[in-house]
Amino acid sequence: MNSKIQHSDLPDQSMDTFLKGLWKENPVFVQVLGMCPVLAVSNTAINALAMGLATAFVLLMSNVLVSSLRNFIPKQVRIASYILIIATFVTMTDYAIQAISVDLHKSLGAFISLIVVNCLILSRAEAFASKNTVGKSMLDALGMGFGFVIALFCLGAVREILGNGTLFNLRVFPEGFQAWIVMILPAGGFFTLAIWLLVFNLYKERKERHEH
Amino acid sequence: MNGQQTIQASQEAGSRKMLIAMVGIGVMCALLIVLTYEGTSERISRLRAQALQEAIFRVVPDISSTRAFQLTAQGEFTEPAVPDPTRPQIFAGYNDAGQLKGFAIEASGQGYADVIRILYGYDPVREEIVGFYVLESKETPGLGDKIEKDVTFLENFNGLDVSLDETDEALRQDVVTVKSGTKSNPWEIDGITGATISSRAIGNIINESAAVILPKIKAEMNLFSDQQ
Numbered sequence: 001m002n003s004k005i006q007h008s009d010l011p012d013q014s015m016d017t018f019l020k021g022l023w024k025e026n027p028v029f030v031q032v033l034g035m036c037p038v039l040a041v042s043n044t045a046i047n048a049l050a051m052g053l054a055t056a057f058v059l060l061m062s063n064v065l066v067s068s069l070r071n072f073i074p075k076q077v078r079i080a081s082y083i084l085i086i087a088t089f090v091t092m093t094d095y096a097i098q099a100i101s102v103d104l105h106k107s108l109g110a111f112i113s114l115i116v117v118n119c120l121i122l123s124r125a126e127a128f129a130s131k132n133t134v135g136k137s138m139l140d141a142l143g144m145g146f147g148f149v150i151a152l153f154c155l156g157a158v159r160e161i162l163g164n165g166t167l168f169n170l171r172v173f174p175e176g177f178q179a180w181i182v183m184i185l186p187a188g189g190f191f192t193l194a195i196w197l198l199v200f201n202l203y204k205e206r207k208e209r210h211e212h
Numbered sequence: 213m214n215g216q217q218t219i220q221a222s223q224e225a226g227s228r229k230m231l232i233a234m235v236g237i238g239v240m241c242a243l244l245i246v247l248t249y250e251g252t253s254e255r256i257s258r259l260r261a262q263a264l265q266e267a268i269f270r271v272v273p274d275i276s277s278t279r280a281f282q283l284t285a286q287g288e289f290t291e292p293a294v295p296d297p298t299r300p301q302i303f304a305g306y307n308d309a310g311q312l313k314g315f316a317i318e319a320s321g322q323g324y325a326d327v328i329r330i331l332y333g334y335d336p337v338r339e340e341i342v343g344f345y346v347l348e349s350k351e352t353p354g355l356g357d358k359i360e361k362d363v364t365f366l367e368n369f370n371g372l373d374v375s376l377d378e379t380d381e382a383l384r385q386d387v388v389t390v391k392s393g394t395k396s397n398p399w400e401i402d403g404i405t406g407a408t409i410s411s412r413a414i415g416n417i418i419n420e421s422a423a424v425i426l427p428k429i430k431a432e433m434n435l436f437s438d439q440q
Contacts, residue, residue, distance in 0.1 A: 073237075074226045074233055075226075087241070088245055091245050095256070098252065098259070102263045185352070
């Protein structure tokens with residue numbers, strides 16, 4: 001898509017705000033943000049999905065609130081205010097996850113509270129929500145949030161299939177399959193992320209070469 | 213020079229606004245958190261109790277009802293309506309006929325990553341551990357967390373000897389975790405290769421808890437004998 005066209009057409013522009021997070025500026029595969037949860041809780045598909053959705057929810061709510069308060073928050077205390085807002089939604093999410101399932105909360109462990117310091121959320125608050133309208137910030141958060149969910153799921157699925165022979169606890173490989181334990185350990189997270197980044201960049205490069 | 217002054221002026225002018233903004237956001241956030249807490253706390257405690265209840269029925273076979281006890285600092289059993297979260301709970305399990313079938317005992321101790329909280333089932337007639345369940349652990353996925361899943365490891369807790377000696381005040385043999393595949397006595401736990409520290413921690417937790425609680429249970433057996 002050409003940037004000159006987007007500005008002349010409003011629906012196209014808002015669509016682009018949403019889509020850029022999913023693909024062109026994907027928070028994990030392009031911006032390489034929020035690596036702590038990406039590597040730590042993507043050991044199974046269900047953990048990755050829950051973590052991704054929790055982060056997306058916090059991102060959406062904090063973007064909406066930051067954007068609607070953007071004229072009320074003085075510049076000097078903006079970061080402190082953003083952190084306060086983000087921490088509030090993280091605490092709410094923590095309670096919500098506990099209320100949904102004790103087991104899920106058990107497996108996500110300390111990483112839910114760590115959403116507070118996920119640089120993706122703070123960077124969207126600072127770089128986008130503090131300068132744009134509520135509607136646009138919401139679209140931006142949805143795009144980035146789903147981009148994050150998709151990226152985490154890509155990692156989690158690969159790691160669970162190879163490291164445990166299952167997907168969503170359903171058996172993919174036959175019983176005799178020797179699981180690659182390294183894939184569900186931290187090192188496996190790095191390997192899987194590296195491979196996904198490679199695939200993503202190869203695809204992008206090829207596409208760009210075609211366009212020129 | 214001129215620019216600096218402008219910045220300073222705008223900062224001074226903003227201090228009142230800053231205070232209002234921070235306090236305002238703080239109050240709003242506090243309110244949101246309190247509302248969420250109030251809205252979810254009931255369900256959370258219900259789910260937690262439910263998870264614990266399910267674990268009790270898992271570690272003590274053939275029971276249909278339970279009574280919850282706690283050991284006070286003075287070493288006496290009480291039946292508190294609201295359990296003290298800092299002390300382990302002891303559950304007596306009864307069958308349909310109201311006979312005492314066994315105990316589920318909560319215990320905790322340091323694992324590899326963090327504190328491990330477990331629940332183990334105790335059969336006072338056979339003086340054996342008859343069941344085991346990990347309530348809470350942050351052990352390394354794929355290695356340490358085998359203490360929750362490894363079938364051969366869990367098999368250890370189907371008849372682990374914890375009989376008391378002649379004085380009825382101590383265990384005849386300490387429960388110990390031995391190297392995988394070398395278990396030769398009924399009081400030994402066969403460890404897990406790749407989860408040495410975690411499986412040893414389980415042995416220690418059970419040993420420490422059993423050495424304190426089992427003699428007390430034996431001494432106060434009448435207290436538990438009937439279902440209320």
